[in-house]
Amino acid sequence: MVTLPRLVVAAPSTGSGKTTIATGLMAALRASGTAVSGHKVGPDYIDPGYHALATGRPGRNLDPHLVGESRVVPLLLHGASGAEVAVIEGVMGLYDGRLGTDGFASTAHVAALTSSPVVLVLDVARMSRSAAAIAAGMAAFDPSVRIGGVVLNRCSPGRNADEIRRALEQTGLPVLGMLPRDESLASPSRHLGLVPVAERDESVALIERLGEQVAAHLDLSALLDVARTAPDLETEPWDPVAALGIEASPGRDRPVVAVAGGRAFTFRYPETEELLEAAGSDVRSFDPLTDPALPEGTRGIYLGGGFPEVYAAELAANHSLLRDLRTAVEAGVPTVAECAGLLYLAESLDGVPMAGAIPAHAAMSERLTLRYPVAVAASDSLLTRAGEEVMGHEFHRTTTTPPAGTRAAWTVDDAPTGFSSDTVHASYLHVHWAGHPHLARRFADAARSSAPVGRADPSGSGGSTGGGDSGVADPLRHHGDVEVGDGLLDFAVNVYPEPRPEWLDQALHDSLAPTAYPDEEPARAALAKHHGRERAEVLPTAGAAEAFTLVARARSWRKPVVVHPQFTEPHAALEQAGHTVTEVRLRAEDGFVLDPATVPDDADLVVVGNPTNPTGVLHPTDTLCALLKPGRLVVVDEAFMDAVPGEPETLTAERAEGLLVIRSLTKHWSIPGVRAGYVVGDAAVIDDLEAVRTPWSVSATAAAAMLACATERASAEARERAERIATWRDRLEAGLREQEIEYVPSTASFVLARPGVGVREALREQGIAVRRADTFPCLGPDWVRIAVRPEEPTGRLLTALRRTRGDR
Incomplete structure (x- = not known):
């Protein structure tokens, strides 16, 4: 016998506030010191995420359809192990179940199976005494359900x-609390329901507010008293080892099974991982949005559900992981994909390239698919044997073309669906493996027999999965120069488009006269004076590229971090030096703004652009200084700071331990053929860079350019150029706004815009080159970077954009 206080939170219909009350109750009980477990009736995977945040424990699903009636109570007891009370959130209306089954798998069905009392939530914003009539009808409808x-x-x-209280007194149902209207507690929704907790940055604060409101307006003691009326349960808790019918053997070979997580892959039943662990697997999570490769030694891959359609461009931009995934699947690493995983393995999703591991294209559709099918295995495969039946769940608004492969995964309603082979099983069907534990056993056994995959080539030499027609072989080293061709109007390269000053041309010419080796010392002294620094705090370099290489080679970095999207050269240099790079990815919906809290605490190197290429975002100095901490080097790439009038956020004058600023003269002074740059910052780090630098790496011409551009005359000219760039940029951004093209407000000599997939190619056909952006991590083929140009060529570009988008 097991004693477990418990209650079910139900309502007459969807939208009454079940999730608000249930989640708030969990949070309030936890805040009061009560250990509480959260459960959800049905297959829903979003609400359990909120439950997990509220309780500090995994959210669990209770679904008789998916796992069978006999497993509901054991799974409840398993999930509630160690808890003092269980709160079960219902689904739809109290008595609403699968159509044609008289309420099978309804909230009432689960309440009866678990012998749990029901707390009925009534939204009374638009009713009075009728609330009591509804409650009375709910209480009387089924004698097996106790409200x-x-x-x-x-x-x-x-x-x-x-008035409502008096009416309810006549029914004998006590009022356990009244929660006032508070729109701030509402959860945002999208095409498949609520936005998952992992995608809501304010989720923790929301849960706290819910708990506070419930504690203030509901009678927690009375609710606990209701929970304690639940009778003892005679069933034993579910155990994954027993469910598999095997003996646990921790010492045997434990193959790594990579499980997709993060914002794009928010759904998997916790019992799935528990079964895989019990079957001898080493389950490791990875984030398809940010991780550059599968976990080391991966021998099995599980891609669950989520919303890849929301993050398609960002998923596509993670070229190295997509390549790693495709290589692993092609090499025969056992792979299971459900719904979102199917889309991720497809060749494309709404025209955006995905992994290309299965021969299908996915796209959003007008029709929502929501069903509880009985699926029959179409053939022997990685997971199934022909003719086996499973109970599944489908919930999606996408379709694939074709809907099934040569070997379908399942047959549903006599129609083949999904893709399968001896090593792959991918379909829209979600299966709760607690109801079919043999699937987990087969998958784990296949992983144990599989060879581990190594880390993908981080340089991208295996070919790009980014969009476009050129097939970029090395995305991290792709530059705008290759976009430009004969006869094309150049909006791809960020070099200032007007002639160099005569004094600079003369200095470059004169630098070629001596026959001695280059002497950078005069340039070094001039740069130090220009920025008010000591000689030891400045180092000339052969462009910013050499500076990034020196940083990568200077120390044995434990956890180097690159903030993306930004110029990819630092990332490439670090990987070329043998370092594994951790990416911090900024989001388009946040304006690509940097939050220092997103940088891992244990990062010992952080590289960030300012203003950032390709977004043009200028980060405040306070934000960048917040990254500084003992034992960490912060490298700020200011290659485009001279294009910002007044350089308001430059850190060249900031003396701080562990801070380096990298500058470049290439773009602003129209000298792309002269590799001229320099580093300003911590003298100790400058010493480390100088120690690994090749002698005479800075050419005489580059040194002459630095010397010439460090004068008052050059500073005045630089300001004039920056002001002209700002005027040209205003014209470009105004034209983009007029055409309602999404763009990122820029402070640099370029603008990142989102005109859509295929626009870059269409512009090229009209004789205009813009910089593809899908080689930058975080960005997809719907983005382009547009160099700022004078009014006349800008007008031609805007006309071509209008024509191109009008034809679409």
């Missing part, structure tokens, strides 16, 4: 509340 009380949602004290 222990009522919570009034969106109800404030007053005459109407008193």
Whole structure:
């Protein structure tokens, strides 16, 4: 016998506030010191995410359809192990179940199976005494369901509340609390329901507010009293080892099974991982949005559900992981993909390139697929044997073309669906493996027999999975120069488009006269004076590229971090030096703004651009200085700072331990053929860079350019150029706004715009070259970077854009 206080939070219909009340109750009980477990009736995977955040434990699903009636109570007890009370959130209306089954798998069905009292949530914002009639009808409809009380949602004290209370007294149902209307507690939704907790940066604060509101307006003691009326349960808790019918053997070979997580892959039942662990696998999570490769030694891959359609461009931009995944699948690493995983393995999703591991294209559709099918295995495969049946769940608004492969994964309603082989099983069907544990055993056994895959070539030499028609072989080393061809109007290269000053041309010419080796010392002294620094705090370099290489080679970095999207040369230099790079990816929906808190605490090197190439975002100095900490080097790439009038956020004057600023003269002074740059910052780090530098790496011409550009005359000319760039940029951004083209407000000599997939190629056909952006991590083929140009060529570009988008 197991004693477990428990209750079910139900409602007459969807939208009554079940999730708000249930999640808030979990948070309030936890805050009061009560260990609480959260459960959800049905297959939903979003609400359990909120439950997990509220309880500090995995959210669990209770679904008789997916796991069978006999497993519901064991799974409840398993999930509630160590908890003092269990809160079970219902689904839809209390008695709403699978159509044609008289309420099978409904909230009432689960309440009866688990012998749990029900707390009925009534949204009374638009009713009065009728609330009591609804409650009375709910209580009388099924004698196997016991309603222990009522919570009034969106109800404030007053005459109407008193009227409802009096009416409910006649039914014998106590009012356990009234939660007032508070729109700030509402959860945002999208095409498949609520936005998952992993995608909401404010989720923790929301859960805290929910808990505070529930604690203030509901009677927690009375609710616990209701939970304690639940009778003891005679069933034993579910055990994954026993479910598999095997003996646990921790010492045997434990193959690494890589499980997709992060914002794009938010759904998998926790029992899936528990079964895989029990079957002898080493389950390791990876984030397809940020991780450059599969976990080391991967021998099995599980791609669950989520919203890849929301993050398609960002997924596509992670070229190295897509390449690693495709290589692993092609090499025969056992791979299971459900719904979102199917889309991720496809060749494309809404025209955006994906892994290309299965021969299908996916796209959003007008029709929502929501069903509880009985699926029959179409053939022997990685997971199934022909003719086996499983109970599954489908919930998606996409379709694939074709809908099934030569070997389908399942047959549903006599129609083949999904893709399967001896090593791959991919379909829209979600299967709760607790109901079919043999699937986990087969998958784990296949992983144990598989050879581990190594880390993908980080340089990208295996070919790009980014969009476009050129097939970029090395995305991290792709530059705008290759976009430009004969006869093309150049909006791809960020070099200032007007002639160099005569004084600079003369200095470059004169530098070629001596026959001695280059002497950088005069340039070094001039740069130090220009920035008010000591000689030891400045180092001339052969462009910013050499500076990034020196940083990569200077120390044995434990955890180097590159903030993306930005110029990819630092990332490439670090990987070429043998370092594994951790990416911090900024989001388009946040304006690519940097939050220092997103940088891992243990990062000992952080590289960030300012203003950033390709976004043009200028980060405040306070934000960048917040990255500084003992034992960490922060490298700020200011290659485009001279294009910002007044250089308001430059850090060249900031004396701080562990800070380096990298500058370049290439773009602003129209000298791309002269590799001229320099580093300003911590003298100790400058010493480390100088120690690994090749002698005479800075040419005489580059040194002459530095010397000439470090004068007052050059500073005045630089300001004039920056002001002209700002005027030209205003014209470009105004034209983009007029055409309602999404863009990122820029402070640099370029603008990152999002005109759509295929626009870059269409512009090229009209004789205009813009910089593809899908080689930058975080960005997809729908983005382009447009160099700022004078008014006349800008007008030609905008006309071509209007024509191109009008033809689409």
